[in-house]
Amino acid sequence: MNFFSPKIGIDLGTVNCLVCNDQKEILLNEPSIVAIIKETQEIMAVGKDALEMLGKTPENIEAIRPLFNGAIANYTITEQMLAYFITSSLGRVRIIKPDVAVSIPSGSTSVEYRAVLDALNSAGAKNGYLVPESLAAAIGAELPVFSPTGNMIVNSGGGTTEVAVVSLGGLVSYNSVRTAGNKLDDSIVNYIRKKHNLLIGPSTAEKIKIKIGSAVKVTENKQKNVQVRGRDNASGMPKNIVFTTNEVVEAIEIPLKEMINGIKSVLENTSPELSSDILDKGMVLSGGTALLPGLDDYITQSTGIPAIKAEEPLYCVINGLGIILNNLKYFERSLIK
Structure with missing residues (x-):
């Protein structure tokens, strides 16, 4: 391995993507979302800019998450997203290609391993290393x-x-x-639709979860509530409801x-x-x-x-990747190449 090759770690998450160097410095933290023009498949925006478009785009533009449940759902878009993240972290002018370590779900198949490694090579990596996500988290x-x-x-x-x-x-x-988190959001969406006849999106459900969520029931004096705005399933008109912590517990x-x-x-x-x-x-x-x-x-x-x-x-996974990058020889037998 070339000693002078820059080294970066990528926590390639379904919701967010983090990039670090071998000194555990976070170089980038962006949502794993890409906005594309449907007809040409041309990328309009990546990360935070694309997140702002989610659920608000006209017919000819689509904001998508190219990863689903930790696996690549759209290879071409994932490759372009990785290239964008690598370029954003290291700059457009690079003399030497970087060595890149990426976290991947432990239960991934050999086909999924190959898809990520191929995407890394196409995105501009010199050497690609895959690290089981749980191992990186434990190290971090x-x-x-x-x-x-x-x-x-x-x-x-x-x-x-x-x-x-x-x-x-x-x-x-x-x-x-x-x-994981996305399934919790979907459960909140379905619960509100069934119990309150109100239609909301996953991003609204996530905000509810963050603001008043809990995994266990709370007493009345500790219960929080939030105003939820959506569309009435029967009339199609805008509607408000009050949603409580213990309802979140039931939903998830x-x-x-x-x-x-x-x-x-x-x-x-x-x-x-x-x-x-x-x-x-x-x-x-x-x-x-x-x-x-x-x-x-x-x-x-x-x-x-x-x-x-x-x-x-x-930051456990990304910190773990940073530690691994700084000690590649030490962790070599734990990596997938």
Whole structure:
């Protein structure tokens, strides 16, 4: 490997994309959205500019997320999005192509691995490395991943919840559940449509989740509420309702249970020795969904194992990639090339 090649890490998320260098400096943090002209497939905007267009575009323009549940749904657009992010991070004039490490869901297939590596090469990478998302999160959360002990990480972002037990630098037991923040948003949309006969979009549902959301029921004096504006399903006219925290809890109950089932499946496939370590140390929660109030309590109650929120849940994966880039030889056997 060329010593002078710039190194960048990309947390290629369904909702957001973060880019860092080998010093763990965040170079870019943008939504994983691209706005294109339908007829020509020409890109109009990427990231924050495209996010502002979501749900508001005319017929000839479409704002899309090229990643779905952690996997590439639109190869051509993903390739162009990666090229944009690499150029935005390193500049247009580059003498040497960069080495790029990208996080990928642990349960990805060999076809999905190849699709990401091909997209990286086409986007201008010299060498592409794939890192299991849960391993990167565990490293970024500063878990002792190379020790002969069980370390459990639950990384829940927008598209997937990555659950893994890490020991001696590798994944001992893991599961990738296609249920995370986006599924919670969809559940809120459906709940409001059924209970209040009101139509809202996923972006409104996400704002509700962030503002008043909770994984567990709260007492009346702790309950928050928010005004929700949408379209009446019967009349088609604009309508307002008041939505409460405990209604959010009811709305997201099913996807949270799916996440718990994913956690339990990993625990069931973990050796008794490592299970004992996990019971002592607990599991660490990372990713954007870890910020949902009460999620740590909900997981603890559901599994009987302490769940601890990471210090910086949103940055565990990207910080892990930064550490790996700074020690590529040390982590070489954990990478997919």
